[in-house]
Amino acid sequence: VNPATEDLDDIGEPHTEDGVGFDALFDSTFEAMKRLAYLLGSDDPENVAQEAFVRLHGRWELLAEPEKAKAYVRRTVVNLSRSRLRHLRVTRRIPPERPVDEASAEAKVLADQDHHRLRAALARLPARQRQVIVLRYWLDLDQGAIAQTLGIAVGTVKATTHHALGNLRRTWPEWEER
Amino acid sequence: MPQIEDRLRDALATLANEVPPSPHARDRLYRRIGTRRRPPNSVLATAAAVAVMAAISVPIALAGGDESGTTTATTTTATATAPVTPENGEVLFPVGGGGMGPKAWGLDLVKNVETGQYCLVLRSGDTWQGEPTCIESPTFSGGQAVEIIDLVEVTKDMDLPPVVRSSLERNILFFTRPEVASLTVRSSDLQEWASSTISSRAGEKYAIFLASFNGTHEHFGFRAKNRGGQVIEEGGG
Numbered sequence: 001v002n003p004a005t006e007d008l009d010d011i012g013e014p015h016t017e018d019g020v021g022f023d024a025l026f027d028s029t030f031e032a033m034k035r036l037a038y039l040l041g042s043d044d045p046e047n048v049a050q051e052a053f054v055r056l057h058g059r060w061e062l063l064a065e066p067e068k069a070k071a072y073v074r075r076t077v078v079n080l081s082r083s084r085l086r087h088l089r090v091t092r093r094i095p096p097e098r099p100v101d102e103a104s105a106e107a108k109v110l111a112d113q114d115h116h117r118l119r120a121a122l123a124r125l126p127a128r129q130r131q132v133i134v135l136r137y138w139l140d141l142d143q144g145a146i147a148q149t150l151g152i153a154v155g156t157v158k159a160t161t162h163h164a165l166g167n168l169r170r171t172w173p174e175w176e177e178r
Numbered sequence: 179m180p181q182i183e184d185r186l187r188d189a190l191a192t193l194a195n196e197v198p199p200s201p202h203a204r205d206r207l208y209r210r211i212g213t214r215r216r217p218p219n220s221v222l223a224t225a226a227a228v229a230v231m232a233a234i235s236v237p238i239a240l241a242g243g244d245e246s247g248t249t250t251a252t253t254t255t256a257t258a259t260a261p262v263t264p265e266n267g268e269v270l271f272p273v274g275g276g277g278m279g280p281k282a283w284g285l286d287l288v289k290n291v292e293t294g295q296y297c298l299v300l301r302s303g304d305t306w307q308g309e310p311t312c313i314e315s316p317t318f319s320g321g322q323a324v325e326i327i328d329l330v331e332v333t334k335d336m337d338l339p340p341v342v343r344s345s346l347e348r349n350i351l352f353f354t355r356p357e358v359a360s361l362t363v364r365s366s367d368l369q370e371w372a373s374s375t376i377s378s379r380a381g382e383k384y385a386i387f388l389a390s391f392n393g394t395h396e397h398f399g400f401r402a403k404n405r406g407g408q409v410i411e412e413g414g415g
Binding site: 023030031035039046050054057118119134168 | 182183185186187189190191193194195196197199200203204206207210211
């Protein structure tokens with residue numbers, strides 16, 4: 001069982017009184033939403049997740065049902081992660097006063113690990129493919145929920161998943177050989 | 179189930195676990211919610227504050243440089259709203275829109291002198307309108323000297339007139355560490371370099387620069403120098 005999914009499905013009925021139901025939803029889903037932002041490439045996932053819940057709080061009167069609220073937060077995290085990447089990617093050159101050697105040594109250690117390779121592979125995917133992969137295989141959303149989250153058709157989800165898996169197979173052929 | 183799907187689930191779960199838990203996250207959330215503000219409704223005197231900004235024109239070319247020293251990073255531009263009134267708001271400089279005047283729309287960068295927050299406030303004539311968006315304090319993580327605020331991104335939830343919104347595409351706001359004495363920028367379509375205008379404001383914790391490009395700021399470059407003229411940081415987006 002995916003712990004992220006378990007968190008999301010384990011939410012009780014929210015109270016209609018403002019605050020109590022919201023807190024339960026926050027406690028149950030915040031960590032998962034933070035990790036979702038991270039997997040989508042956000043450099044500051046906690047900030048993204050916090051902002052999503054701030055916005056949910058402002059709309060709580062309209063969204064005080066678990067499924068609506070969860071879908072809203074999920075969609076907001078996806079959108080915030082995507083827009084920040086699109087607008088704010090910056091390449092820097094900093095004069096060599098920083099501990100470059102330390103950073104590169106760490107990178108070498110990580111280079112052989114699967115999750116490091118996956119991070120690189122995900123970074124190379126187009127944003128939409130990355131979103132579909134993360135929502136499908138980490139959050140365990142079905143195609144309908146993915147379509148709702150991304151605001152696209154179910155058919156587009158299927159096609160995008162197919163293309164994303166194809167790209168990952170080419171990047172990581174040994175996955176199919178094991 | 180195909181092998182790749184199993185592997186993906188495992189690898190994504192491992193990757194997600196890199197994110198440490200956030201103790202007291204709910205406390206931070208409510209502090210953040212508490213900073214959300216009510217709309218301002220008062221008249222703002224801007225002329226004196228605007229008068230202090232320095233504007234210079236600089237034709238700049240950013241050196242191609244050695245890629246071995248290049249790192250890729252993303253800046254943070256967390257947004258939140260906070261109370262800003264004429265009593266606690268100090269206008270640093272306008273960052274977009276149609277300038278000054280009784281019928282002009284503009285977007286001002288305002289410092290809340292009580293909280294230290296920096297907020298973007300829509301101005302109609304000399305009156306603030308709607309809810310401002312405030313920028314979280316820069317952290318300069320990873321040894322960075324410059325944090326870049328994309329005004330289009332930060333203001334996307336604000337109800338801005340088209341003339342203001344379109345002007346933001348030409349402007350970028352930079353927060354820098356205080357030792358940054360000058361910041362120069364370029365805009366480029368990779369063939370042609372353009373002059374830019376920079377407004378600056380120095381403070382104890384940060385220096386703030388607003389770069390106004392002739393066109394959009396795609397493929398922009400920046401170079402931050404200290405008082406001695408030494409390049410502290412350079413890069414581009």
